[in-house]
Amino acid sequence: MQRTDDGQTVKLSDYRPTDFDLHAVELTIRLYEGRAAVRAQLSLSRRAGIAATVPLRLDGDELTLTSLALDGEAVASDRYTATSDALIVEDLPESARFALTIETELVPEDNTQLSGLYRSNGIWCTQCEAEGFRRITYFLDRPDVLAPYKVRVEADKAAAPVLLSNGNPVESGDLGDDRHFAVWDDPFNKPSYLFAMVAGDLDAVHEPFTTASGRKVTLGIYTEKGRVHQAAYAMDALKRSMLWDERRFGREYDLDVFNVVAIADFNMGAMENKGLNVFNHKYVLLDPDIATDADYAGVETVIAHEYFHNWTGNRITCRDWFQLCLKEGLTVYRDQEFSADEREQTVQRIGAVRRLKAHQFPEDQGPLQHPVRPSEYREINNFYTATVYDKGAELVRMIATLLGRGDFRKGMDLYFERHDGEATTIEAFIACFEAASGTDLSQFARWYAQAGTPTLTVREAYDPAARRFEVTLRQTLSEGAAGTGTAPMVMPVRFGLVGDNGADGDPAGTVCGDARIADDLIVLTGKSASVTFENQPSRPHLSVLRDFSAPVTLDHDQDAASRLTLARLDPNLFNRWRAASDLVGDALAEAGKDPLGDSTQPLPDAVIDALLASAGDDALDPAFRAQAIALPAEMDIARQIAVKVDPDRVHDAVESARQQIGKKGYPVFERLRKGFDPRAAFSPDAASAGTRALANTALSYLTAATQDPGSALRQYDAATNMTDRMAALAILAHHFPEEPGTATALDDLYRRFEHDDLVLDKWFALQASAPSHDAVEAVARLAEHPHFTLRNPNRVRALVGTFATANQVGFHRPDGVGYQWVADKLADLDTINPQIAARIATTFRAWRSFEPARRQKIETTLRDLRDIKGLSKDLRDIVERSLK
Numbered sequence: 070m071q072r073t074d075d076g077q078t079v080k081l082s083d084y085r086p087t088d089f090d091l092h093a094v095e096l097t098i099r100l101y102e103g104r105a106a107v108r109a110q111l112s113l114s115r116r117a118g119i120a121a122t123v124p125l126r127l128d129g130d131e132l133t134l135t136s137l138a139l140d141g142e143a144v145a146s147d148r149y150t151a152t153s154d155a156l157i158v159e160d161l162p163e164s165a166r167f168a169l170t171i172e173t174e175l176v177p178e179d180n181t182q183l184s185g186l187y188r189s190n191g192i193w194c195t196q197c198e199a200e201g202f203r204r205i206t207y208f209l210d211r212p213d214v215l216a217p218y219k220v221r222v223e224a225d226k227a228a229a230p231v232l233l234s235n236g237n238p239v240e241s242g243d244l245g246d247d248r249h250f251a252v253w254d255d256p257f258n259k260p261s262y263l264f265a266m267v268a269g270d271l272d273a274v275h276e277p278f279t280t281a282s283g284r285k286v287t288l289g290i291y292t293e294k295g296r297v298h299q300a301a302y303a304m305d306a307l308k309r310s311m312l313w314d315e316r317r318f319g320r321e322y323d324l325d326v327f328n329v330v331a332i333a334d335f336n337m338g339a340m341e342n343k344g345l346n347v348f349n350h351k352y353v354l355l356d357p358d359i360a361t362d363a364d365y366a367g368v369e370t371v372i373a374h375e376y377f378h379n380w381t382g383n384r385i386t387c388r389d390w391f392q393l394c395l396k397e398g399l400t401v402y403r404d405q406e407f408s409a410d411e412r413e414q415t416v417q418r419i420g421a422v423r424r425l426k427a428h429q430f431p432e433d434q435g436p437l438q439h440p441v442r443p444s445e446y447r448e449i450n451n452f453y454t455a456t457v458y459d460k461g462a463e464l465v466r467m468i469a470t471l472l473g474r475g476d477f478r479k480g481m482d483l484y485f486e487r488h489d490g491e492a493t494t495i496e497a498f499i500a501c502f503e504a505a506s507g508t509d510l511s512q513f514a515r516w517y518a519q520a521g522t523p524t525l526t527v528r529e530a531y532d533p534a535a536r537r538f539e540v541t542l543r544q545t546l547s548e549g550a551a552g553t554g555t556a557p558m559v560m561p562v563r564f565g566l567v568g569d570n571g572a573d574g575d576p577a578g579t580v581c582g583d584a585r586i587a588d589d590l591i592v593l594t595g596k597s598a599s600v601t602f603e604n605q606p607s608r609p610h611l612s613v614l615r616d617f618s619a620p621v622t623l624d625h626d627q628d629a630a631s632r633l634t635l636a637r638l639d640p641n642l643f644n645r646w647r648a649a650s651d652l653v654g655d656a657l658a659e660a661g662k663d664p665l666g667d668s669t670q671p672l673p674d675a676v677i678d679a680l681l682a683s684a685g686d687d688a689l690d691p692a693f694r695a696q697a698i699a700l701p702a703e704m705d706i707a708r709q710i711a712v713k714v715d716p717d718r719v720h721d722a723v724e725s726a727r728q729q730i731g732k733k734g735y736p737v738f739e740r741l742r743k744g745f746d747p748r749a750a751f752s753p754d755a756a757s758a759g760t761r762a763l764a765n766t767a768l769s770y771l772t773a774a775t776q777d778p779g780s781a782l783r784q785y786d787a788a789t790n791m792t793d794r795m796a797a798l799a800i801l802a803h804h805f806p807e808e809p810g811t812a813t814a815l816d817d818l819y820r821r822f823e824h825d826d827l828v829l830d831k832w833f834a835l836q837a838s839a840p841s842h843d844a845v846e847a848v849a850r851l852a853e854h855p856h857f858t859l860r861n862p863n864r865v866r867a868l869v870g871t872f873a874t875a876n877q878v879g880f881h882r883p884d885g886v887g888y889q890w891v892a893d894k895l896a897d898l899d900t901i902n903p904q905i906a907a908r909i910a911t912t913f914r915a916w917r918s919f920e921p922a923r924r925q926k927i928e929t930t931l932r933d934l935r936d937i938k939g940l941s942k943d944l945r946d947i948v949e950r951s952l953k
């Protein structure tokens with residue numbers, strides 16, 4: 070039996086199936102003010118070969134048993150043991166099926182962890198992934214135990230006119246006493262983590278959808294009262310997702326209804342429960358007045374992601390939690406492909422790579438390092454990570470790159486055909502691509518087992534007399550905290566040989582060493598290999614790792630002239646962006662680390678000219694141009710510096726770069742502003758969003774150049790949508806904190822949107838991210854604000870999370886007060902919601918990379934946290950691993 074008790078480690082190698090099979094589940098949930106009564110009837114049988122002396126052991130978590138019956142008869146008290154976290158029943162039938170009826174009582178109102186059954190603004194809802202179902206009833210709470218569920222919900226009619234669960238609605242009616250009931254039937258076998266129930270006074274919008282084969286589905290989105298008009302875009306995104314999955318992967322929806330519920334208090338983004346997705350309302354509710362373009366893109370992605378899980382996660386699920394990337398990496402890959410098709414390919418890829426480098430690379434290079442498929446954990450909630458999700462998606466992307474689109478699709482088809490209805494493993498997934506393509510992927514599978522970011526070293530040599538260009542590739546992986554090995558991996562490296570005119574030359578080359586080449590793809594399989602290109606009349610500019618074809622750190626000692634040429638002319642737009650962004654990143658890392666260097670002019674003129682060339686090129690997509698001129702985040706620069714980081718210096722370098730670019734690019738930015746009409750009607754489409762992004766980036770540079778907040782103040786006042794309003798307000802709050810108009814604008818936002826929690830989150834987050842040594846006093850004051858609460862995860866993330874991750878100057882104040890404040894908040898939060906406390910605590914993991922004084926202060930903070938008595942296992946796990 071797998072257990073996750075305090076201090077105990079669960080190991081992949083210990084996996085074995087359950088002793089009992091589960092055949093069907095019938096649940097009755099009775100909801101009252103202040104309590105809920107749950108009756109679970111489980112149809113079970115002993116598995117063949119399991120001795121009759123073996124008891125049934127069910128998981129629980131903070132449960133109270135009120136009654137237990139076997140085949141309708143009360144079970145004698147000497148035949149079972151019930152504790153809050155387990156129910157053990159002895160003397161069960163040797164082979165026949167039996168029905169166990171378990172009754173438990175809960176207090177959803179007291180459930181502040183938001184796992185299991187809880188109440189959010191009066192709405193009863195559940196969250197069961199990963200181990201929340203055991204907080205509702207005793208159960209074989211693991212993903213390889215699948216069964217059909219029939220669920221009956223009873224509640225007061227006025228408090229909960231809407232009663233929802235998984236599957237199809239089959240019955241509803243009156244119970245008298247102002248109470249009513251509904252029965253839901255989910256015919257698909259599912260694990261307990263996909264169970265859901267929602268009951269409350271909700272508004273709804275419904276729309277019909279007909280699948281490719283003619284199934285009529287009713288789509289529903291449920292919201293808190295008065296907000297359903299904000300669900301229109303989510304509904305549109307849902308329909309587009311359904312169509313896309315039919316076209317791209319041949320996957321249709323399979324029930325009569327598909328419901329989405331938007332909830333205010335939610336630990337994560339959203340949850341893919343079968344037929345009843347439950348969302349953090351941040352990823353459903355939108356209108357132009359409250360939401361930015363980034364929010365629209367987020368809703369579209371998350372709606373798609375959860376919908377896509379119906380096939381990759383629900384129809385085919387995970388055998389155990391070590392296989393989490395089987396559903397998450399694959400589903401992120403699918404949602405990224407959807408966004409690339411719905412929006413713009415290169416811009417989407419740039420965004421995904423930025424996120425990977427900002428979140429996954431630091432995780433992979435620090436003490437919390439773990440493989441995409443971990444082999445052990447103490448607390449599974451701490452493994453919903455960038456590595457499992459985003460690196461997991463990169464691995465699927467590499468399979469697609471290696472196989473090509475056709476064979477990749479064949480492999481996916483085979484996966485759906487072979488494993489539909491099963492709980493399976495990464496091995497089974499990979500085997501489908503091997504079978505469909507005839508490719509041996511056994512070496513590739515190391516990507517799932519070996520943690521760490523490999524370095525791809527690229528060296529080049531040109532012999533003009535022989536007209537020969539030679540490229541040497543070498544891969545290295547150093548052993549990190551996970552200790553999972555450093556054997557060479559299969560690395561797909563897309564490339565091009567760019568001429569001075571910006572055109573790709575013939576990529577035909579000859580390989581020497583452990584690699585192969587086909588068209589524009591080199592696949593490096595050994596530690597090193599070289600590729601020779603003949604008939605090169607002049608030295609080509611090597612554009613390597615196009616589209617970020619492998620999740621590696623690139624070490625390419627290319628000369629400045631080639632880098633600048635690629636930054637202007639690379640026909641692969643992703644690499645054009647990366648060439649420029651690496652030039653900027655390298656220069657800022659230099660300026661940010663050298664205590665004697667000149668950090669007031671960090672960027673060479675030629676680099677700025679290359680950025681401005683892209684920004685000013687009207688032939689390019691505006692969203693791409695905005696990305697091309699955006700500076701790297703301070704955290705990314707810090708990661709590049711890697712040792713003895715001083716966040717104040719990094720910040721100063723970035724600030725000087727903004728002013729430098731603003732001054733040099735003044736005419737370009739002015740021209741970009743001229744073509745921009747802030748009063749144009751709002752449309753959330755990608756092209757319009759790109760235009761706004763470019764104009765707002767230009768505004769930021771113009772104000773940096775002039776040091777005059779006037780244009781930002783005017784834009785704040787004139788803005789007709791939240792994107793333009795927030796862009797202006799961010800410039801004011803971050804760069805003109807002393808300007809009286811800044812406080813007025815912040816106040817104005819507060820007063821206009823005080824009733825809207827999603828805008829209030831923005832208001833808190835914007836102030837929490839304002840870079841200053843006084844920021845800790847500011848966030849401490851905001852924590853006393855009547856609208857601040859540790860009970861709402863979005864609010865906590867907006868204030869504490871933003872300060873700890875997006876305010877390098879404030880959080881890393883040299884006296885350590887920033888660390889202390891965050892640690893104090895986390896200690897309080899840990900008693901309310903340990904999952905969120907543990908997640909925010911990961912910000913301390915980078916402590917070893919800072920200069921000695923800060924490094925020591927963070928270490929002390931972590932040690933003090935570790936020594937707190939009664940710390941949750943979630944937070945303890947993160948703190949202890951960070952210190953290792």
Ligand code: ZN
Binds near residue numbers: 374378396397400
């Ligand atoms: Zn997911």
